[in-house]
Amino acid sequence: MPGPTIDVRELPPSQRHPKIHNAFDDLESGEELTLINDHDPKPLFYEMQAEVDAFDPEGYNVERQHEDKFVATFPKK
Numbered sequence: 001m002p003g004p005t006i007d008v009r010e011l012p013p014s015q016r017h018p019k020i021h022n023a024f025d026d027l028e029s030g031e032e033l034t035l036i037n038d039h040d041p042k043p044l045f046y047e048m049q050a051e052v053d054a055f056d057p058e059g060y061n062v063e064r065q066h067e068d069k070f071v072a073t074f075p076k077k
Contacts, residue, residue: 003031
């Protein structure tokens with residue numbers, strides 16, 4: 001089920017992960033957070049997989065739409 005979309009490309013790097021984690025925490029079970037980023041969010045994927053029990057890594061998806069635009073979905077169990 002779709003959920004919110006957040007674009008973190010304009011945020012300083014130090015503010016990105018806290019904003020993403022807060023948005024993910026606000027999701028209901030079965031929803032997904034769509035993230036727009038300026039690089040492949042693979043490090044965030046590994047962080048979420050290791051630290052967030054509610055993250056569903058099987059449903060994760062990322063698409064590179066431009067050289068500096070990656071759109072990823074982070075589903076919540």
